Amino acid sequence: MRWIRRHFIGFIAILVLVYLFVPIAVVAVLSFNNPEGKYNTRWNEFSFDAWTNICGVPGVCDSFVISVRIGIISTLVATILGTMIAFGLVRYRFRGRSSTNLLIFLPMATPEVVMGASLLALFLNLRFPLGEMTIIIAHIMFTISFVVVTVKARLQGMDPGLEEAARDLYAGPGATFRFVTFPLVAPGIAGAALLGFSLSFDDFIISFFNAGTVVTFPIYIWGAAQRGIPVQVNALATLVFMIALAIVLITQLVGSRRRKMLEQEISRKSSSVDALVPKS
Amino acid sequence: MVAVVPTSSAKGAVVTRRKSRTGYFLLLPGMTWLAIFFAIPFVTLFMTSLQAPVPGKSGQYTPAFQLSNYPDALAEYWPQFLRSFIYAGIATVLALLIAYPLAYFIAFKAGRWRALMLVLVIAPSFASFLLRTYAWKTILADEGFITTFFNYLHLLPDDRILNTGIAVIAGLTYNFLPFMILPLYAALEKIDPRLLEASNDLYASAFKTFRKVTWPLSLPGVVAGTLLTFIPAAGDYINSELLGSTKDRMIGNVIQTNFIEFRDYPTASALSFVLMAAILVLVFTYIRRAGTEDLL
Numbered sequence: 001m002r003w004i005r006r007h008f009i010g011f012i013a014i015l016v017l018v019y020l021f022v023p024i025a026v027v028a029v030l031s032f033n034n035p036e037g038k039y040n041t042r043w044n045e046f047s048f049d050a051w052t053n054i055c056g057v058p059g060v061c062d063s064f065v066i067s068v069r070i071g072i073i074s075t076l077v078a079t080i081l082g083t084m085i086a087f088g089l090v091r092y093r094f095r096g097r098s099s100t101n102l103l104i105f106l107p108m109a110t111p112e113v114v115m116g117a118s119l120l121a122l123f124l125n126l127r128f129p130l131g132e133m134t135i136i137i138a139h140i141m142f143t144i145s146f147v148v149v150t151v152k153a154r155l156q157g158m159d160p161g162l163e164e165a166a167r168d169l170y171a172g173p174g175a176t177f178r179f180v181t182f183p184l185v186a187p188g189i190a191g192a193a194l195l196g197f198s199l200s201f202d203d204f205i206i207s208f209f210n211a212g213t214v215v216t217f218p219i220y221i222w223g224a225a226q227r228g229i230p231v232q233v234n235a236l237a238t239l240v241f242m243i244a245l246a247i248v249l250i251t252q253l254v255g256s257r258r259r260k261m262l263e264q265e266i267s268r269k270s271s272s273v274d275a276l277v278p279k280s
Numbered sequence: 281m282v283a284v285v286p287t288s289s290a291k292g293a294v295v296t297r298r299k300s301r302t303g304y305f306l307l308l309p310g311m312t313w314l315a316i317f318f319a320i321p322f323v324t325l326f327m328t329s330l331q332a333p334v335p336g337k338s339g340q341y342t343p344a345f346q347l348s349n350y351p352d353a354l355a356e357y358w359p360q361f362l363r364s365f366i367y368a369g370i371a372t373v374l375a376l377l378i379a380y381p382l383a384y385f386i387a388f389k390a391g392r393w394r395a396l397m398l399v400l401v402i403a404p405s406f407a408s409f410l411l412r413t414y415a416w417k418t419i420l421a422d423e424g425f426i427t428t429f430f431n432y433l434h435l436l437p438d439d440r441i442l443n444t445g446i447a448v449i450a451g452l453t454y455n456f457l458p459f460m461i462l463p464l465y466a467a468l469e470k471i472d473p474r475l476l477e478a479s480n481d482l483y484a485s486a487f488k489t490f491r492k493v494t495w496p497l498s499l500p501g502v503v504a505g506t507l508l509t510f511i512p513a514a515g516d517y518i519n520s521e522l523l524g525s526t527k528d529r530m531i532g533n534v535i536q537t538n539f540i541e542f543r544d545y546p547t548a549s550a551l552s553f554v555l556m557a558a559i560l561v562l563v564f565t566y567i568r569r570a571g572t573e574d575l576l
Contacts, residue, residue: 010389013382013385019378021404022409022419023404026418027411032568042418084310087306088305092304111512111556113515118321118552121327121549122321125324144313204409209539212446221411225522233411
């Protein structure tokens with residue numbers, strides 16, 4: 001009885017984690033399905049067709065490539081702009097700080113449908129042609145805030161003593177940034193870029209408003225949902241999921257191993273220093 | 281000249297914040313982007329919401345000051361508005377109930393599994409949002425295990441889940457769950473476990489410790505999590521479109537169809553504007569009442 005009580009919360013936690021993965025399991029399992037009829041929602045029979053012929057349905061891979069391209073360009077721009085803002089906010093004083101913070105916070109607190117609609121209203125009024133360009137503009141806009149928040153957290157968590165030490169050792173501002181600040185912030189920037197790419201790659205609502213005739217991967221799925229989603233889409237989504245998960249797990253693993261090695265080295269060095277100090 | 285002013289950072293250490301033109305230079309490009317493509321569109325959205333139709337030409341509008349667009353749009357679509365807030369509200373409460381035990385476990389009990397569990401919380405977002413939502417069609421199907429089970433207990437008013445409001449709420453709850461878990465975890469992780477031990481040492485029951493210590497200290501996370509879940513849920517139309525019937529449409533569906541299919545830009549703009557205003561009012565009163573204004 002006590003065992004159950006002690007482990008009850010852990011049991012619930014694992015149930016919730018399983019719940020988070022149930023739909024993904026369904027997507028993955030149905031990628032091996034040979035559906036009866038056009039809707040791939042019920043298991044019929046096992047088939048490898050979608051995986052061996054992943055671009056077999058017209059439009060699937062084209063839309064996938066478009067989404068990857070949009071994701072890379074908008075992530076690149078948003079990461080640069082957002083990182084600059086984060087440095088400015090943490091390191092410099094300036095007037096209008098609270099309105100700056102508000103303008104960064106608001107895109108995260110605005111429903112996507114409102115952002116999509118208002119941006120479309122702007123483009124329509126300017127008679128700006130809709131297409132890949134307008135999608136990229138929109139993606140950069142809503143990704144910047146997430147980059148700022150992520151990089152800012154990393155910058156604020158940094159020990160200011162490290163940069164002071166570099167300056168004390170006669171490193172100029174350029175050298176301090178290159179050898180101390182940037183390597184320390186880099187994991188935060190990389191995390192922000194990963195988050196930005198996944199936001200851009202998976203965005204449907206804002207893209208749909210501003211796409212014109214361009215078909216991104218989510219827009220393709222939306223259109224296909226009415227007439228039946230091809231099995232290839234399930235295979236591609238499963239593939240993306242596996243790759244992303246692998247990247248995150250590997251970086252986590254490498255990070256924790258590096259930390260462990262560093263700790264060992266520090267303890268070894270400090271023990272050798274201890275040996276040199278005469279015991280009183 | 282560079283003036284150096286010491287300010288205290290979150291960790292209490294002294295950080296030097298310089299005042300120089302470099303600060304403005306760093307902010308300028310990004311903030312300009314946000315001003316042009318986030319702030320100014322609200323002005324054009326407001327202007328569009330007041331436009332009047334060109335007689336005889338559908339889909340064309342001229343600049344006007346037709347304030348009546350607002351009451352007209354609300355009179356026609358208030359049920360969808362109300363439904364959005366009800367569905368999003370229920371989904372937010374459910375998400376809080378589901379997320380809290382997991383966030384609590386990761387913060388206090390996970391030990392060396394903590395990093396892995398956090399990755400697993402974020403991982404579902406790597407699979408397409410639309411496909412994950414679509415997968416609920418399979419899970420909640422009429423002949424499926426879950427629907428059969430609830431029907432056996434006679435709990436379903438329509439004898440089915442798919443194509444009802446229940447499916448839409450289930451989808452919303454699932455889709456925005458990570459937005460609830462992460463802020464909750466961030467708040468719980470900051471709690472000193474010694475406070476819980478102290479409460480235990482003073483003979484407080486587990487429930488009392490939770491009510492008097494854990495819950496109040498986790499409130500900033502509860503506020504942030506409920507907002508991050510409620511706001512996207514209230515504006516969402518994917519769950520309603522894929523999992524609900526035409527009787528379960530939300531305000532997002534209305535805005536989308538009016539904007540893109542009917543090309544009724546003034547109505548759609550007016551509705552977007554009202555949705556944004558309603559959410560902002562809700563957010564600020566909520567934050568003020570919860571007393572966590574430093575959230576911004």
